[in-house]
Amino acid sequence: MTALLSIQAVTKVFGGLTAVDNVDVDIAERSITSLIGPNGAGKTTLFNCLTGLHRPEAGEILFDGRSLIGLRPDEITARGVARTYQNIRLFGRMTALENVLVGQHLRLHASHWSAILRSTRQQAEERAARTFALELLAFVGLESHAEVVSTNLPYGEQRLLEVARALGSRPSLLLLDEPAAGMNPSETDRMMELVHRLRDEMGITIFLIEHDMKVVMSVSETVAVLDYGEKIAEGTPEEVRANARVVEAYLGPEVVLQDTADTPNL
Amino acid sequence: MTPVSANGAIRNGLIAFAFLGYLILIGIPGRLGGSALPVLALVAALFFWVKLRFDAPDTGGAGLPGGSAEGKPGWQIGAPGQSSGRGVGALFPGRGGTLVLRHGLLAGVTTGLLIAGMSLAFASAIGSGASIQPVLDKIVPVNVGALIGVSPGQIANDDVPLFRYPLQVLFFTVAGLFAALAAVAARARNLQTTSMARLSAYLDSLPFRTTARFAGIALPFLLLAYIVWLGIPGVSAFGSNEGTVRLLFTLIATGSGLFAIRLAHPGREQKIVALLLALGVLTMPFILDQFQNSVMGLVFIFVMMGLGLNIVVGYAGLLDLGYVAFFAIGAYTYAFLSAPFSSPYISNLLNLLGISPEIPLLGYWTALPVAMLTAAIGGILLGIPVLRLRGDYLAIVTLGFGEIIRLFMLNLGELTNGPRGILEISQPGLFGLPPQSFSSGLLSSQGWIFLVALVSSAVVAFVAIRLNDSRLGRAWFAMQEDEDVAEATGVHLVRTKLLAFAIGATFAGMAGQLYASRQINIFPENFSLFVSIDALALIIVGGIGSPAGIVLGALALKGLPEVLRGVDEYRIVTFAALLVIMMIVRPAGILPSARRRVQVSPTDEQGPTTAAEERENDASLPAQGPPARPEDARSEEPA
Numbered sequence: 036m037t038a039l040l041s042i043q044a045v046t047k048v049f050g051g052l053t054a055v056d057n058v059d060v061d062i063a064e065r066s067i068t069s070l071i072g073p074n075g076a077g078k079t080t081l082f083n084c085l086t087g088l089h090r091p092e093a094g095e096i097l098f099d100g101r102s103l104i105g106l107r108p109d110e111i112t113a114r115g116v117a118r119t120y121q122n123i124r125l126f127g128r129m130t131a132l133e134n135v136l137v138g139q140h141l142r143l144h145a146s147h148w149s150a151i152l153r154s155t156r157q158q159a160e161e162r163a164a165r166t167f168a169l170e171l172l173a174f175v176g177l178e179s180h181a182e183v184v185s186t187n188l189p190y191g192e193q194r195l196l197e198v199a200r201a202l203g204s205r206p207s208l209l210l211l212d213e214p215a216a217g218m219n220p221s222e223t224d225r226m227m228e229l230v231h232r233l234r235d236e237m238g239i240t241i242f243l244i245e246h247d248m249k250v251v252m253s254v255s256e257t258v259a260v261l262d263y264g265e266k267i268a269e270g271t272p273e274e275v276r277a278n279a280r281v282v283e284a285y286l287g288p289e290v291v292l293q294d295t296a297d298t299p300n301l
Numbered sequence: 302m303t304p305v306s307a308n309g310a311i312r313n314g315l316i317a318f319a320f321l322g323y324l325i326l327i328g329i330p331g332r333l334g335g336s337a338l339p340v341l342a343l344v345a346a347l348f349f350w351v352k353l354r355f356d357a358p359d360t361g362g363a364g365l366p367g368g369s370a371e372g373k374p375g376w377q378i379g380a381p382g383q384s385s386g387r388g389v390g391a392l393f394p395g396r397g398g399t400l401v402l403r404h405g406l407l408a409g410v411t412t413g414l415l416i417a418g419m420s421l422a423f424a425s426a427i428g429s430g431a432s433i434q435p436v437l438d439k440i441v442p443v444n445v446g447a448l449i450g451v452s453p454g455q456i457a458n459d460d461v462p463l464f465r466y467p468l469q470v471l472f473f474t475v476a477g478l479f480a481a482l483a484a485v486a487a488r489a490r491n492l493q494t495t496s497m498a499r500l501s502a503y504l505d506s507l508p509f510r511t512t513a514r515f516a517g518i519a520l521p522f523l524l525l526a527y528i529v530w531l532g533i534p535g536v537s538a539f540g541s542n543e544g545t546v547r548l549l550f551t552l553i554a555t556g557s558g559l560f561a562i563r564l565a566h567p568g569r570e571q572k573i574v575a576l577l578l579a580l581g582v583l584t585m586p587f588i589l590d591q592f593q594n595s596v597m598g599l600v601f602i603f604v605m606m607g608l609g610l611n612i613v614v615g616y617a618g619l620l621d622l623g624y625v626a627f628f629a630i631g632a633y634t635y636a637f638l639s640a641p642f643s644s645p646y647i648s649n650l651l652n653l654l655g656i657s658p659e660i661p662l663l664g665y666w667t668a669l670p671v672a673m674l675t676a677a678i679g680g681i682l683l684g685i686p687v688l689r690l691r692g693d694y695l696a697i698v699t700l701g702f703g704e705i706i707r708l709f710m711l712n713l714g715e716l717t718n719g720p721r722g723i724l725e726i727s728q729p730g731l732f733g734l735p736p737q738s739f740s741s742g743l744l745s746s747q748g749w750i751f752l753v754a755l756v757s758s759a760v761v762a763f764v765a766i767r768l769n770d771s772r773l774g775r776a777w778f779a780m781q782e783d784e785d786v787a788e789a790t791g792v793h794l795v796r797t798k799l800l801a802f803a804i805g806a807t808f809a810g811m812a813g814q815l816y817a818s819r820q821i822n823i824f825p826e827n828f829s830l831f832v833s834i835d836a837l838a839l840i841i842v843g844g845i846g847s848p849a850g851i852v853l854g855a856l857a858l859k860g861l862p863e864v865l866r867g868v869d870e871y872r873i874v875t876f877a878a879l880l881v882i883m884m885i886v887r888p889a890g891i892l893p894s895a896r897r898r899v900q901v902s903p904t905d906e907q908g909p910t911t912a913a914e915e916r917e918n919d920a921s922l923p924a925q926g927p928p929a930r931p932e933d934a935r936s937e938e939p940a
């Protein structure tokens with residue numbers, strides 16, 4: 036089993052704070068891997084390192100055998116890594132369809148001259164892009180909202196739209212940052228079903244951050260646990276659940292977990 | 302915030318008086334002549350109307366903070382807890398309607414009494430031979446007479462019929478009442494609970510809408526016909542320069558043409574209306590006189606500027622305050638090519654090369670690509686260092702760049718001839734015909750410039766709209782919405798930003814070249830910071846991101862002040878007042894783009910707003926959108 040993504044000893048420091056500390060994770064192709072950990076553990080920061088938003092101080096990130104370190108975010112996306120955000124970051128004043136079209140930006144190649152002249156090739160490309168965008172919207176269940184301005188979508192559908200936008204770049208690895216955060220149980224089920232379909236029908240490898248332990252245990256094949264930037268456990272959901280350090284760091288004080296769910300500490 | 306209490310009414314009356322008093326002290330009535338009193342009353346009415354309409358917001362949005370319309374269709378009058386207590390929570394329009402009328406009456410009477418008192422004081426002072434002119438230089442018989450509605454002689458001889466003063470009061474009282482009625486009627490359209498509702502229902506009915514639509518489409522054509530009918534000499538009104546009225550109608554015809562295109566049904570009808578309008582506008586350079594043409598030419602040069610700046614600011618969201626730099630680069634590039642003899646350095650160089658500097662190196666059209674390219678390179682050179690800057694920092698650095706270019710032109714005397722400027726720049730020719738052949742007969746020289754400006758603007762608008770409608774436009778907009786996410790989504794930020802700067806600069810370069818040939822002589826002072834500010838202001842007034850809005854913005858900002866030339870140095874004050882009113886009434890611009898309206902005034906009641914609905918609202922009559930939820934209107938209010 037060769038890893039599609041191989042994170043090797045990645046370290047990210049903010050001032051005096053080591054947000055990600057010497058973390059190794061391997062993600063197999065067509066797997067669903069979860070990253071869990073208390074708030075402030077460094078999960079989002081690790082995603083930011085993967086997508087080029089942050090440059091790690093040390094370590095190596097190999098995707099498809101090639102290093103991602105030092106690439107710009109758009110170059111990383113071009114390699115086939117796409118992501119969603121913990122706090123939804125859609126292009127608010129664009130319609131759902133336009134959001135997905137921007138997602139396809141780097142798969143479109145018609146020249147700007149041809150856009151001015153509306154050449155037949157450019158028009159064909161635009162039509163194909165629209166068709167593909169509509170397919171993606173249908174895939175996540177938003178086909179009837181294509182023309183809705185995205186800030187006006189209900190919360191849960193905004194999360195689905197973020198997934199559709201990420202799919203626009205035809206990624207082979209999709210990073211989902213707390214895709215079910217703030218969702219009710221039925222919306223969460225819908226999202227997790229979507230995660231499975233992404234893998235089974237589209238063959239996309241999934242790496243996701245999730246807070247809800249029930250969800251994590253049901254959806255993922257492998258779980259990695261971060262605490263204070265360090266990876267403290269990795270394995271199948273059962274193994275992780277049984278791990279003493281995880282129980283101590285994360286599963287133990289369940290009440291506290293509930294309280295801090297929405298307040299990232301600095 | 303207490304529009305209906307007695308205190309509020311008197312206060313509004315006082316504010317109106319303060320403003321009118323200022324206009325009187327600077328001598329406006331004297332310039333307006335016989336129409337002084339009606340015009341002043343109109344200004345007062347406009348002020349009262351704005352106060353009444355917007356102090357107590359209805360559920361139709363556009364409200365100012367402090368109003369409350371929670372749930373019930375009430376117009377909460379007066380701020381709660383105010384000492385005047387009366388009218389708090391009074392329901393409209395039963396009692397509220399009368400209260401509003403009373404407010405208008407009281408405010409009007411207040412203003413009227415104060416104006417009449419002031420007139421009486423001035424008239425008797427002048428009549429008794431007191432010398433007040435050294436202190437108040439505009440308080441002269443002509444001015445005071447116009448204010449009272451009598452001849453200057455009657456003022457000087459202290460021979461003013463006493464009934465004139467109550468007549469003044471009456472004018473302002475009527476103004477107050479009219480403003481109140483207009484406010485009541487506007488509100489009644491939103492609240493269908495009154496006898497006014499019947500009027501409102503009629504306004505919303507299909508026959509009325511159809512009639513209004515046809516009227517709206519016909520308006521620009523009627524205006525164009527009227528302009529032709531007025532003939533070349535033009536007429537004067539309000540003591541203004543000859544021809545300004547015709548210019549005003551030209552501006553309104555062009556502006557209303559843009560609304561007419563929106564009123565027409567999309568598809569064939571719209572295409573036909575647009576085509577006919579284009580033909581109508583293209584005939585204008587042949588119909589207008591030299592002055593009117595020169596103003597319209599400048600307007601459309603600024604349309605090009607606005608369209609270019611709009612790419613940078615409106616589409617890509619990069620606040621560029623140094624935009625004049627590219628305008629200057631385009632102008633000077635063409636100036637060097639067209640009048641090389643004006644530049645000591647270039648004439649020396651040409652002499653060395655054995656080329657005569659006495660004749661233009663390139664004609665207008667062959668120089669065009671050079672000017673565009675130079676400006677584009679300027680855009681990229683500015684773009685590279687500011688790539689990492691955002692918001693305020695970007696604005697400040699670009700501001701500096703604009704000034705640097707101007708100082709460069711001023712101080713590189715060898716090249717640019719410094720403050721003495723580059724002189725005798727040639728006008729565009731056509732198909733080998735020299736420019737002179739256009740400045741006689743059918744088309745005046747300024748008419749030719751206007752025509753070139755029109756056609757160039759059309760080309761620029763076409764390119765801007767097409768680009769915005771492509772993947773590049775989407776990338777620009779994504780970048781404006783969230784730069785980091787856009788990059789992570791696959792947008793190459795460096796390339797996308799530099800393209801915005803370069804294309805915006807190219808358009809400014811084209812505008813600059815035409816400006817240089819319009820001016821014939823250019824000087825560094827032509828390219829001050831104010832050009833950048835004008836260009837920015839016109840896209841904000843017109844509606845950022847909307848090409849049609851930009852044309853309107855240019856008509857309003859570069860055209861209207863010329864019409865107001867009749868009121869001379871005070872035109873800027875009058876003009877500023879108009880701008881303030883405009884920004885209150887339409888905060889997103891005169892013709893905002895659909896996207897801007899999503900942000901500023903959400904119009905969703907039952908469900909999410911779709912872009913299709915947005916476009917539909919474009920095509921329907923103004924103010925037909927369903928009322929927004931009050932919570933939304935507030936939460937979206939810019940802080």
Ligand SMILES: Nc1ncnc2c1ncn2[C@@H]1O[C@H](COP(=O)(O)OP(=O)(O)O)[C@@H](O)[C@H]1O
Pocket residue numbers: 049052054072073074075076077078079080081299300301
């Ligand atoms: N851009 C940043 N600058 C400084 N500190 C940051 C930055 N991003 C995250 N951090 C800090 O890094 C730590 C990890 O944050 P994060 O990755 O968001 O945690 P998680 O996603 O696991 O809740 C937190 O203490 C956070 O405050």
Ligand SMILES: [Mg+2]
Pocket residue numbers: 078079080121
């Ligand atoms: Mg996080």
